Amino acid sequence: MRFGRAWVGAGLCLALASAAVLVVIPLAVLIKTSWVEGRGHLADVISSPGFGSAVAHSFELSAAATLLAVPVGVAIALALRDPRLPGRAFWRVAVILPVLVPDFVLSYSWLMAYGRAGLTSELFGFAWTHIQGPIGVSVIVAANAVPLVYLIIAVGLATRAEPITERAARASGAGPATVLWTIMLPLLAPAIATAAVLAFVLSMGAFAIPQVVGAPAGFGTITTRIYADLALGSNPEGFVEAIMLALLLVVVTLIVVTLAETVLGGRLQTGRTAARDTDWPTSSRITRVIVTTAMALYLMITSGLPLLALLSAAITRAIGVPSTPDNWTTDNFLAVLTPRTGYALGRSLLLALAAASVLIVLGSLAAALGRIRGGRILSVLITLTLVLPGSTLAVGFLIGYGRWLADTVVIILIAYLAKLWALAHRPMSAAVDRLPSASLHAARVSGAGLPTALATVVVPLLRPALLAAWGLCFLTALHEVTMSSLLYGPGSETLAVVVLNSAELGNVGATAALSVLVTAIVVLPGAALWVLSRPTAHRPRA
């Protein structure tokens, strides 16, 4: 893609200015704080009891979750490309379900589904004893990362589609394994790399799942240490240690992402234009049956049962009583639906809308600049705020901007933008490098200005990626709680803050009702949105 020099300059300036506001300044504030107040104590932090195991646990968790989530996500994306798969549209939506539920509610729902005296234990007498511990944490974190991996791979498939090569290979007698190994995986390599990096970073920064599910087995990570540092007492030492640990996460991420970018970044990009044809060859009937069954089983395990447990908690009057109609109640919903939550809901929707809309612009910008050196630095930078635990990132913004913006929605919006920029950028970057530069040139030569050319040539092609990024950011922003609960002030409470102010972490009923409510609010328009986006998903040929 070639834009005018002025456009590139303007884009780069805007992107760098945003990166300065959203990433560099909060990070600088945190670094300065830990330098001024904690200088010379790094050794103490590192030698404090349990530090080594926390770092090791964080790494093990991220590695395990990435290794689990990436193959599963890729497999699902590949399975769902078959246009004749029964219920394909449904599966595509259902895979995203875990994103609808806040992390800590998700952890409880898994415990309620598979733990001791959980749903499966009631129904089938099966309780998964290892759910509380490293294995359980890894599985849940991975299940939580699968939708992301799936989205990125699916976007990669939609925008880098070359079904012709697959048909050619099949026609020449290659088996499915050969096709997968020699055509699909190389084709998807950039998307897979992107997804792996994002899954790793997300797992590194995961807090609620290790806290709820890992703590009972003594499985502490860097993020749970940060939580403990802030939770007990208010001595400045704990605060500075929390910041230093968060910065450690940033350093680790910096190393991993920079490595990935330098090793993979240039090599994976090609200049070849993608085919517009997204009609993938279909598989045999038996394969389709197997795939459908596997999908159903997978979704049942990772979303169905946990969400069922969640729903049952939301409609049951107390925890621990059997969820029979006698014990059903609307109390939890009434607790969530008050006039106060009405305003907060409006504010949350508006914030999430604004954040998602700004984010797809910022994400596209970062993705479009990915080819030039400055752009690549940018893509590393914006990943850093994703790994920072919400509490620490919010602290950075409060110290940096608090004196002007504290208690306003603007600071919350800025925090959302910073936290989710990478989520918007990665799906886009998996999609942009195969844009047909020829068509863009043609448009420009024919007299279209850059805005027109973008709107008529680029945006339609990128629609799946834009929608995926927008949806992801919107959903995540809608139930964000950690940063909002630190940054809000009178008149800027978000929905999650209002609900959590009446129920602490650990009180499941009301928060389950909140999740169900948020899901309902999102699923209906979301379904409509999905139908609208379907033109890109071609119907099978009769």
Added chain:
Amino acid sequence: MTGRCSFRFTLGDARTSIADEVCGKCRRLTGGSFHSSLSYSPTAAPNAKQRPTGSPGSRTLNRPRHLRTPSCRARSRRRSRGNAVNRPLVEDSSQTPEAGPNSEQHKYYGDDMVRGRRGTIWLVALLQLSLLAACNGSTASPAQSITLYTCVNDTTIQPVLTQYQGTHPAAKVELFRAPTGQLNARVASDIRASGLKADVIWACDPLTMQDYVAQGLVGGWTPETEIPATVRTPDYVGIAMLYLVAITREGVKAPASWSDLARAGKVAIPDPNVAASALGALGFLGPKFYADLREYGAVQVGTPDEVTTGVAQGTYDAGMTIANSAYAAQKKGSPITVTWPKPGAVAIYGPIAISKTTKKAQAAKDFVSYVTSRDGQTVIGSAGSYPTLPDVAGPEKPKAAPVVYPDWSALTDQKAALLEDYAKIFGR
């Protein structure tokens, strides 16, 4: 608290003469205790995670530069202009001749950094102007408005505020509520940005409050009240009680004493690294009790609420949790039994204190006086928390239920050692 506070006394306690004149207006950390606890504590008792390093020299270096420069006023004036909530009613400009429009003498951050950030802020502000207009209502507040920071949840705090504002029509309380960890992060950020924004802090445990006092943020005044001396210090008053009790699931034998808890089945305990109530219990019951629990297979979860949820759900057979949380679940119908084991439920009080740098001291004192009064305590009692005034009715509590009171001032000093012992038992 001897060595730890020694430096504070030189600055913080002489606040009328030095701190208020120099840094009190700044509403930032006034005492040096904050940094002394980090790097300077030659005579300190062994308190939390005490760092062995540090010399008086390094202390001076590590202090924020503004504490060494006498120009806080200009800064505080600039700041109050930017924030209507904290803006003083009458601004006496004659007293601050040095506060010229360009006097950027107060350099905590470099001048260029401040300017640079201000520039970017305007950029963002412009970009988001439409959103601002849509959702950011007026932040101007009436004269008597104070800001309250608390970790007490809405069930308790909302009725208290409603009653207070009902009986004191001129008063208005702006509320910021967050769980303790978030509250600590907010306070820590506040003092590093533009100074503590709260006029009153209502904390959930004495440890957190003691830390705020040690940093010179709150304290120095308590109201006349009948609340017993066991739950108050010269700096703060306990206004609500929490009791750490034992709960068991239906069908599990309730422990008569704490030492029986280990054998009650699969037991869950809250994390003393996270919940002050759990630390109080650790201090009172001692590491041996926990070693015993561990031997019988007890596990540690995060907060007391998580224990309640876990036991109610059947994930665990028994556990230690907060009485309010247990009775609330029981009342809704969860199949649990609440016991106050011998020698007694561990009591934790939630203290309240006023900011040392508040500009609305009278309004803040009025509020604190109200919640420590019989009226205020009655409201707290009926809102589901245990009042600290002895004869005011609170939520359910068995008659003659045994209660023990940990020695919080000793706990502050022993915290690090206790948690280290604990970590050996439960790991992290």
